[in-house]
Every structure is written in C-alpha cells, then in structure tokens.
Amino acid sequence: MKQTATSPHPVTQRTLRESITYVGVGLHSGQKVSLSIRPAPANNGVVFIRKDIEPGKNMIPARWYTVTDTSLSTTLGNEYGVNISTVEHLLAALHGCGVDNAIIEVDGPEIPIMDGSSAPFVNMIEKVGTHDQDTTRHAIWIQSPIEVQHGDRYALLLPSKSPRITVSIDFPNTAIGFQTYSVELVNEAFRHDVARARTFGFSEQIEQLKTLGLARGGSLRNAVLVDGARIVNEEGLRYSNEFVRHKILDCLGDLSLAGVPIYGHYYANKPGHELNTALLRKLFETRSAWSYIPVEEYNRLMGIEEPNITSQEINMVQEASDSVSARG
Numbered sequence: 097m098k099q100t101a102t103s104p105h106p107v108t109q110r111t112l113r114e115s116i117t118y119v120g121v122g123l124h125s126g127q128k129v130s131l132s133i134r135p136a137p138a139n140n141g142v143v144f145i146r147k148d149i150e151p152g153k154n155m156i157p158a159r160w161y162t163v164t165d166t167s168l169s170t171t172l173g174n175e176y177g178v179n180i181s182t183v184e185h186l187l188a189a190l191h192g193c194g195v196d197n198a199i200i201e202v203d204g205p206e207i208p209i210m211d212g213s214s215a216p217f218v219n220m221i222e223k224v225g226t227h228d229q230d231t232t233r234h235a236i237w238i239q240s241p242i243e244v245q246h247g248d249r250y251a252l253l254l255p256s257k258s259p260r261i262t263v264s265i266d267f268p269n270t271a272i273g274f275q276t277y278s279v280e281l282v283n284e285a286f287r288h289d290v291a292r293a294r295t296f297g298f299s300e301q302i303e304q305l306k307t308l309g310l311a312r313g314g315s316l317r318n319a320v321l322v323d324g325a326r327i328v329n330e331e332g333l334r335y336s337n338e339f340v341r342h343k344i345l346d347c348l349g350d351l352s353l354a355g356v357p358i359y360g361h362y363y364a365n366k367p368g369h370e371l372n373t374a375l376l377r378k379l380f381e382t383r384s385a386w387s388y389i390p391v392e393e394y395n396r397l398m399g400i401e402e403p404n405i406t407s408q409e410i411n412m413v414q415e416a417s418d419s420v421s422a423r424g
C-alpha cells in the first residue's frame with residue numbers, strides 16, 4: 097500500500113461513544129439552554145429533539161429540506177412549526193469530527209452560542225470519543241459542477257481530487273477587508289484550521305439587533321466585535337484571518353445538511369446560509385451531477401488506499417480546479 101499524505105476517509109459510519117451534556121446561553125434569545133448530544137444508531141443521521149415540546153412533534157432532522165430561516169443563523173423546523181436555531185456551529189463540529197449519527201436534545205429554541213466557534217463542541221466530542229459503527233458510510237461524489245448565484249454572491253460544488261473548501265469575503269473599510277482562504281478537508285484540518293474561528297458582528301449592528309430583541313446573549317466572550325477598522329476584543333484574533341475561517345466553519349455546518357459528506361470542492365464568494373441552502377437544493381435537483389458512493393470505493397478510486405487512479409481522472413480534476421482559479 098502506498099503511503100500518502102492523506103489518511104483514508106473513514107469507511108464506516110460514526111457516532112459518539114457516550115452522551116455529552118452542557119448548559120449554555122442562546123445568542124439571540126439570551127435564554128439558558130440545556131444541551132445533550134447522544135449516540136445514535138447507524139443511518140439515523142443528526143436529529144434535533146426539543147425536550148420542551150410534546151413528544152411526537154419535537155423531532156427535527158438536520159437536513160437541507162428542514163431549513164426554515166436563514167436570516168441571522170440557520171434555523172431548522174418541522175411540520176408542527178417547531179424550530180431550532182443557530183445549529184451551524186454544532187453541526188460543523190460534528191461534521192468536522194466525522195460524526196454521522198447523533199441525537200441532539202435541547203430544552204429551548206436555540207443551540208448555546210458557547211464561545212462563538214465550534215471548538216468547545218469539538219473538545220466535548222473528543223473528550224467522550226467517537227465510536228465506529230459497523231455500517232458502510234456513503235458520500236456524495238461531485239462529478240460535474242453545481243452553481244448558484246445571488247447577485248455578486250455565488251457558490252459552486254466542483255469535482256476535486258480531495259474534499260476542499262475555498263471561501264472569499266469582502267467587508268471594505270473595516271478591520272476585515274477582503275479575505276480568501278482554502279482548506280483541504282483531510283486529517284485534522286478542521287480542528288486545527290477552522291474550529292476555533294469565532295462568529296463576528298459590527299458595533300453599528302449590535303444596537304439595532306438588541307432593539308429588535310436579538311443578540312441578547314451576545315458579548316465579547318462569544319463573538320469578535322468589529323468597530324470600523326478596529327477590533328474591540330482586548331484579546332484580539334485567534335487567527336489573522338479569523339473572519340474568513342469562521343465563514344468556512346458556517347459553510348461546513350450548512351453543507352452537513354446534505355446528510356452525508358460531500359466529496360468535491362466547495363468554492364464560494366460572500367456565501368451565507370441562504371446561498372448554501374439554495375446550493376443544496378440545486379444539488380439534490382441535479383441528480384446527474386453526482387454519485388452516491390461508498391467511501392471505501394471513493395478511497396480506492398482516488399488512490400488514497402491503493403493508487404489506481406487513471407490519468408484521465410487526474411486530468412478531469414485538474415481541469416475543474418483550473419477553471420476555478422481562472423474565475424477567482
């Protein structure tokens with residue numbers, strides 16, 4: 097077997113070894129929420145359960161078709177009008193840790209904001225550990241481009257030799273400015289390069305949000321606050337380009353709503369929750385653009401375990417990534 101820089105992608109489904117419980121505060125409601133993340137059987141996926149709502153009406157699967165609102169965070173809901181909001185940082189952590197199956201119980205309408213990043217969730221998952229289940233894991237393997245565009249915002253899924261995410265953001269005349277960043281989603285990349293990036297807000301928005309009864313739980317402990325060219329937080333930034341890394345984190349949380357990992361290159365300019373939801377809708381409408389593939393087969397085709405990729409496949413991947421570079 098050839099040694100490669102990339103570990104093979106996990107070929108079986110994964111859940112948590114034990115349950116995690118935590119009490120925190122919701123960013124917008126300011127409400128205390130008790131959160132439990134529990135192991136779940138294979139093929140369960142990630143499902144939210146609102147413990148404060150009567151059984152039978154309180155389950156919300158974490159899937160693209162349950163998205164009900166994308167204005168401030170990603171909100172999911174069911175046919176009984178029961179919602180759960182600010183799910184994206186927790187979903188990104190589960191996805192980044194390779195957890196396919198989990199039951200998330202909450203006794204309120206919002207997931208705790210923690211420190212505004214995915215790192216506390218990642219730390220809790222790593223503390224209890226994960227359990228590899230005896231069931232084949234599948235992925236969505238992108239074979240031709242999928243694109244959505246809203247004005248100057250766009251997002252694409254492209255064929256790629258390895259799962260990758262590239263995002264650009266532009267906030268002129270602020271401490272953020274233009275930032276672009278690309279991560280190959282292999283090995284420990286999520287934990288090292290993305291998980292610690294915090295959400296951010298602008299001074300002028302804060303008063304407006306609070307007037308609307310939002311951001312009640314917001315503080316410098318759970319967000320980076322930008323005031324024009326200045327960063328208000330005394331501790332400064334965790335990464336010099338923390339803002340674009342956080343946007344990548346949000347996008348990974350949203351993309352996990354596909355239900356299985358997407359093996360392709362997600363490439364976006366100024367993405368947001370709405371654009372990502374539209375991209376997933378388009379993906380599932382364009383069934384000819386991808387294959388539903390066992391990850392074991394994907395590893396083999398990509399030469400990650402046994403190098404038998406054809407030069408034609410390498411060219412196809414190269415052409416797709418060249419067309420992206422030309423665009424960016």
Ligand SMILES: [Zn+2]
Nearest residue numbers: 184185295346
């Ligand atoms: Zn976020």
